[in-house]
Amino acid sequence: MSPRPHTMVRGLTAAAAITLLTGAGIAVAAQQASAAAGCQVTYSVNQWSTGFTGNVTVTNLGDPITGGWNLTWAFAGNQRITQGWSATVTQTGQQVNAASPTWANSLATNATANFGFNADYSGTNAAPTTFSLNGTACTGSVPTNPPTTTPTTPPTTPPTSQPPVGNKVDNPYAGARGYVNPEWKAKADAEPGGSRVSNNPTAVWLDRIAAIEGTSGSSSNGAMGLADHLDAALAQGAGYIQLVIYNLPGRDCSALASNGELGVNDLPRYKSEYIDPIAAIQANPKYAGLRIINVIEIDSLPNLITNTNVATCATMKSNGGYVQGVGYALNKLGAIGNVYNYVDAAHHGWIGWDTNFGPTADIMLQAAQASGNVRNVHGFITNTANYSALTEPFFTINSAPGGTSVRQSKWVDWNFYVDELSFAQAFRTKLVSVGFDSGIGMLIDTSRNGWGGANRPAGASTSTNVDTFVNQSRIDRRIHAGNWCNQSGAGLGERPKAAPASGIDAYVWVKPPGESDGSSSLIPNNEGKGFDRMCDPTYTGNERNGNSMSGSLPNAPISGAWFSAQFRELMANAYPAL
Known part of the structure; x- marks a missing residue:
């Protein structure tokens, strides 16, 4: 199963936003000679005293561009770009060129195309006044007498006006009984008191090619294959089944515990040996009455925003493997009329800062557009295989003990969110604003974020010291919000439930409780799963968890294997209590 690599870029204490509308001009670059000239650019920044993050959206108002695009502008001051994403951003003096990714x-x-960058500056940070797309000045309109030549490719409608894929219900969880995985149920029933929770629906993880047909022996995923699970769901009379599509090339590029079997250049194998067989099975007409819910590629796209300092993540960003892989999965699976795709959207402790929030939404739109239809995405899921509290009942992001905002506490660390529910609802709004359909719904994995038990605070702290107030008030008892592996003290969270809050399709148990996040020490295996020190209870941490202890339970097996001690602790600390 997936660990959750966390954070990276901290939040900002000041923000500025500028919008520039752009469009008409003369001829475009040679490969675009037949395209009508017209474009629109939105340019916004989040800035602090010495640097800023820029977010750029360019809309092509002319005929289709098929041979690549370049957006250019000039800075007025001494702004210097240090990092870009979702485009190849280069700078010579004050001149900037952003080229389309491959x-x-x-x-x-x-x-529209969305990209962003980090930059530093001194003095003033004036916004650019003019932009050009493939050599054409952008003013927000199209010339009254545009060229009449035939476009090289037929025009398409904006993503949000595309027709839905299949005859799908708004919320696949509503009014439907979930599939109970008999393999997980048997393990849960074998634990003392496990029958209290073993009838809850959990997801089936397809974390390698062999899992499609099923494996035998002592494999952590058991012997049932995809068709076996679908058949079992029919036999149960289930209305929906949840599957995790999880085998990208270069998988989990910033962590080791759940690295996968495919190398960074294995995108062709991912398509032909993994996604294509899954799509063929899911499209079998005998399953047409079953709502098949796919959770798409845990941890992938957010890593391209926050963790490109890791070599594998940088490779997956430059070669487009994650964006193309997710796009291909969405395309193949979304074309099936009874299939619902939910893309992984990290969690508040990962992308809750402005520097991560918008760029993550933008790259998710790119992956959806790569599928050919943004409506191949039915929604998004947060907190998958993580421990972030659903709600913090004793403080909010607006709390200010002693007049000091909780954002300044070491725990919150300038984040704009303190829990998953507020984050998921806000991120849904952001996703719609960048181009996703207004009907998308969110899922929240509540399998291990209950945080009950004796250490759960009973009320808000009375301290006026912001760190003391937060630490005494928070129900999330992790040492650091960046800790993700087999966390000590965690408990089962809200039971699976449809439509529990505005914008939320369901609370779900995608991470089956009792399945390990990763091994406490190196355990050789044939599943491609490595050893991550964040799963070692003696590890003293790194910059991503504030150089804190890992907070992990000892004696853990490899990710996905049954971890009896963890399951028993999750039941003991369940909230609501069992």
């Missing part, structure tokens, strides 16, 4: 060279009529 996996997204096309820009259809009314389609």
Whole structure:
């Protein structure tokens, strides 16, 4: 199963936003000579005293661009770009060029491209006043007499006006009984008191090619294959089944415990040996009455925003493997009329800062656009295989003990969210604003974020010291919000439930309680799963968890294997209590 690599770039104490509308001009670059000239750019920044993050959206108002695009502008001051994402951003003096990534060279009529960058500056940070797309000045309109030549490719409609894929219900969880995985149920029933929770629906993880057909022996995923589970769901009379699609090339690029079997250049194998067989099985007409819910590629896209300092993540960003892989999975699976795709959207302790929040939404849109239809995405899921509290009942992001905002506490660390529910609802709004359908719903994995038991605070702290107040008030009892592996003191959270809050399709147990996040020490295996020190209870941490102890339970097996001690602790600390 997936660990959760965390954070990276901290939040900002000041913000500025500027919008520039752009469009008409003369001829475009040679490969675009037949395209009508017109474009629109939105440029916004979040800045602090010495640096800023820029977010750019360019909309092609002319005929389709098929051979690559370049957006150019000039800074007025001494701004210097240090990092870019979702485009190749270069700078010479004050001149900046942002070139389309290799996996997204096309820009259809009314389609948008989103990218961002980090930069430093001194003095003032004036916004650029003019932009050009493939040599054409952007002013937000199209010339009254545009070229009449035939476009090289037919125009397409904006993503949000595309027709839905299949005849799908708004919320696949509503009014439907979930599939109970008999393999997980047997392990839970074998534990003292396990029958109290063993009838809850949990997800089936397809974390390698062999899991599609099923494996035998002592494998952590048991012997049942995808068709076996689908058949069992029919036999149970289940209305829906949850599956985790989890085998990208270069998988979990910033962690080791759940690295996968496919190398960074194995995208062709991912498509032909993994996604294609899954799609073929899910499309079997005998399953047409079953709502098949796919959770798409845990941890992948957010890693391209926050963790490109890790070599594998940088490779997966530059080669487009994650964006193209997710896009291919969405395309193949979304075309099936009874299939619902939910893309992993990290959690508040990972992308709750402005520097991560918008860019993550943008790259998710790119992956959806790579699928050919943004409506191949039915929704998103947060907190998968993580421990972030659903709600913090005793303080909010607006709390200010002694007049000091909780954002300044070491625990919150300038984040804009303190729990998953507020984050998921806000991120849904952001996703819609960048181009996803307004009907998308969110899922929250509540399998291990209950934090009950004797250490759960009974009320808000009375301290006026912000760190003391937060530490005494928070129900999330981790040492640091960046800790993700087999956390000591965790408990089962809210039981699976449909439509529990505004914008939320369901609380779900995607991470089956009792399945390990990773081994406490190196355990050789044939599943491609490595050893991550964040799963070692003696590890003293790194910059991503504030150089804190890992907080992990001892004697853990490899990710996905049954961890009896953890399951028993999760039941003991369940909230609501069992």
